Amino acid sequence: MAKLSTIKIELAEPGMKLAGPVVSAAGQTLLKSGTLLEETHIDFLKRRGIRTLQVSDVEFAKSDSEMLKKTLDRIEAMPTDVTAMIDEVDVSTIDPGGPAVVLDRMPAETPPKEAPTHRDVMMEQLDKTRKDWKEKRADRKKKLEQKHGETYKKMDDALGDPKPLTKDVVFHPANLFSAAVRDVTEQIYLEKKLTPDTLDILTKNITMEILSRQGLSTLLSRAQAAGQYLMAHMVNVGVFSMYLAIQMELSSQEVQDTAMGGLLSDIGMLAMPERYWVLDRELWQKEQSQIRRHPEESRKLILATPGTRELWARIAGQHHERLDGSGYPQGLKGKDIDLSARIVQICDVYAASTADRAFRDAHFPDDAMRQLMGKQNLYDRSIVEIFCQLVGFFPEGYLVLLSSGEHAVVVSTNPKNVFRPVVRLRKDKNGRPLMASEQHVLDLSGRLDLRIVKILEDDSVRWV
Known part of the structure; x- marks a missing residue:
């Protein structure tokens, strides 16, 4: 049985192994179980306010890492041609009764290189595209700062920058996604244009890698470090929308359009007065009427930008409409609201509800989901049900109180019964x-004698 230890974040060292995923207060996984900590991991967790970690096999992980390094050093120090160290043997001097002598040493055959797989080729192309884009993005960012001055600074204060864009940064796919969203926002808002390289990064390069590698919770946890609330919200809505569209089995183009419409739906907020970006209180009625202009501002900005698609603008303009006609800005009803917009509006409400704001704490996922499920007159019930199966009422990593009085942590969701996940x-x-x-x-779907009473607060770290 592995030895588990709970330590303060200040005592964490590179090489330590996590005994479970690190999960934020919003329920999003920051690091997976089994991760061997690196300096960058520790710095990231400190910035996210994580105070304690649970680690396992600390000594083994560290010694194993050191042994591996020493072994690699020894291998590197060996001569490349071992056969060159063996002197030629004079056959005439060999004593037949003596020990056996190897007269010939054939050099070991070098195994033929395996032909690169399709995935190898694809990943090599992705890496090259990513490197080229990062350099263009850094240059573009510098020029925009110089050209737009104070306007750029105000936008920067509202969004925050997801990562320092230096050439030596190795981008996680999700970090790259956040940076690309930031790049698109800058280009549309400041320049009314969209460069093909950034569009490709978002709609092809990143989407392909995210779908092949990343789970929803991992990607969303990275979005929390994307910058200020507005930036993180745009990324979250785009990610939720993409996964929900995939779950609904929409076409590849529809998935890309829904994701782009979702992540650009709030770009019009940048046209609102600066004070609205960082409010630490609820909006007054007069302010609410001004804020209600942002879907139309988003629509106009997208339409005015060459290289964008009309559906993106339509989604952005409709993401605050409601099925019963009570939404804004047009008061559209039912099927008059585009399918992709109906997807994005659900993701927008859920992402906003489960995020911390300056004037209120984040709602727990089950509360946010109940609000969506309970308002059938506002949201498309069939889409809400699929979204509920995707996300779950009780996401992984949350601490819950069982009807038995026991505390448990959610290990995995149960798509067939979202109220009864697997817990530890x-x-x-x-x-x-x-x-x-x-x-x-315990799999609660098979334990009808138990049920989850409520989600519990448990510091800023939850373990699976």
Whole structure:
């Protein structure tokens, strides 16, 4: 049985191994279980306000890492041609009764190189595209700063920058996604244009890699570090919209259009007065009427930008419409609202509800989902149900109270019954923390004698 230890973040060192995923207070996974910590991981977790970590096999992970390094150093120091160290043998001097002598040493055959697979070729192309785009993006950012001065600074204050765009930065796909969203926002808002390289990064390069590698929770957790609320919200809505469109089995083009419409839906907020970007209170009625202009501003900005698609603009303009006609800006009803806009409006409401704001704490996912499920007159019920299966009422990593009085952490969602996920016991009914050997995993779909009473708050870290 692996030894588990809970340590303060200040004591974390490179080489330590996580015993479970690190999850933010909003329920988004920051690092996966089993990750060997690096300096960049530790710095990132400190910035996200994580205070404690649970690690396993600390000594093994560190010694294993050191042993690997020493082994690699020894291999590197070896001569490349070992056979060159063997002197030629004079056959005439060999004693037949003596020990056996190897008269000939054939050099070891070098195994033929395997032909690169289609994926290898694809990943090599992606890496090259990514490197070229990063250099163009850094140059474009510098020119925009110089050209637009104070306007750029105000926008920068509202969005924040997801990553320092230096040449030595190795972009995680999700970081690249956030940076590309920021790049698109700058180009449309400041220049009314969209360069093909950035469009390709978003609609082809990143989407392809995200779909092949990334889980929804991983991608969303990266978005939380994307910058200020507006930037993180745009990324989250785009990501949710993309995954929901895929779940609904839309065509590849429809998935890309829905994702782009989602992530650009709030770009019109940049046309609103600067004070609205960072409000630490609820909006007054007069302010609400001004804010309600942002879908139309988003639509106009997108339409005025060559290289964009009309559907993106339509989605942005309709993402605050509601099925019963109570939405804005046009008061559209039912099927008059585009399907992709109906997808994005659900993702927009959920992402906003589950995010921390300056004037309120984030709502728990189950509360946000119940609000969506309970308002059938506002949102397309069939889409909400698919979204619920995708995200779940109780996402992975959340600590919950069971009807037995025990505390448990959600291990995985159950698409067939979103109210009954798989959980791992954490504390007994008396509140006693359980040893690792006592933390049994329960599938609540098969335990009808148990149910989840509520989600519990448990610091800023939750473990699976």
